[in-house]
Amino acid sequence: MKPHIQNSLLAILFCIFLFAGLQCKKSGKVQPKPDPPVLSTIDPVEGIVGAPVSIKGTNLEDVDKVTFNDVVATTIVQNTSTSITTVVPTGAVPGINKIKVHNSGGTSNEIEFEVFETPEQTDSLPPTLTQVIPSANYTDYPVLIYGDNLSGTVKLTFNGKNATIYTNIQKVITANVPTGLPAGPATIEVTTLKGKKTINFQVQGPPVGGAAPLNFAIITLPPINYVPSISNQWSCGLFSRTGGDEHAGGNFVELNSDTTGNQDFSITGTFEYHFDATKNYNDLNFIEIINHSTNDTLAGQFSSKFSNPCVLKMVLISSKTGTIDTCIYDRRNDQPDLTCEE
Secondary structure: OOHHHHHHHHHHHHHHHHHHHHHHHHHOOOOOOOOOOEEEEEEOOEEOOOOEEEEEEEOOOOOOEEEEOOEEOOOEEEEOOOEEEEEOOOOOOOEEEEEEEEEOOEEOOOEEEEEOOOOOOOOOOOOEEEEEEOOEEOOOOEEEEEEEOOOOEEEEEEOOEEOOEEEEOOOEEEEEOOOOOOOEEEEEEEEEOOEEEEEEEEEOOOOOOOOOOOOHHHOOOOOOOOOOOOOOEEOOEEEEEEEOOOOOEEEEEEHHHEOOOOOOEOEEEEEEEEEEOOOOEEEEEEEEEEEOOOOEEEEEEEOOOOOOEOEEEEEEEEOOOOOEEEEEEEHHHOOOOOOOEO
16 A cells, blocks of 8 residues: 555544544543532530531531631531531541531631630539629729639630630639720629539729739649648637638638627638549638628639648638738747648
């Protein structure tokens, strides 16, 4: 066969194959990309790392990635066209996180979720609240919130504004009234892993002289083997026990307040104290001293970084002034040869 005829045939065959290939491509079915996912709601709206989260929306059946800010949630329990169930991933930063999901069609809108720091201790029941001491105070001033099942507190707000927590144990939270709140009624809301509870409070507005000179940040919750003592010479009074366990709690009175001889004490008090050695946790630590003649309540906690301190300390807030003071007792005054820590 002559060379030019052979080349012509090859060219024709090439064109045939090329045309056939183009036709095949035209006739083949190309899968359309799905619509990008759209998020509408999330439940719950807050939680700790490892907590389950249900995300609602549309076009969710082909989602291949869920992120909390930039942290990928590696666990997707299930997803349908309208719902995804995942868990808060390890590495999610405490605070407001932007959740987004992704499929081959694109990335969704953002929806907010608040990640809490995982508390060291929790209680088995929802929180209860009974009183706030004082019941009214200035912004940037301290408060003591009393109730039960408060160990796992992850959030404290006054009218929705976050407050700094200094200590929180089973029955007590100490905190500051947040900066910037206007004078007027406020709702305190405590959030634990088991639920939420609210109690009323009165904000007195900004203090004229600035923030309080002391707050509950000075408290150091005592370690194991610390022994509180109430029947000794304290700087705020000479107390005598009237019942209860010597170390775990009970009632007491101020000896100098018996003005009638009939034990009609104008100053009475109570305290609760316990260290849970199995959890390495000071779960009960509350003192309340009531001066009935002045209608003032002092409430607070024992504070010590030592198990066997030379000087015992109470940190107390006044229900009348809203300020904090310390009440101390140097054990060496009664026991000069005492071996103790300082």
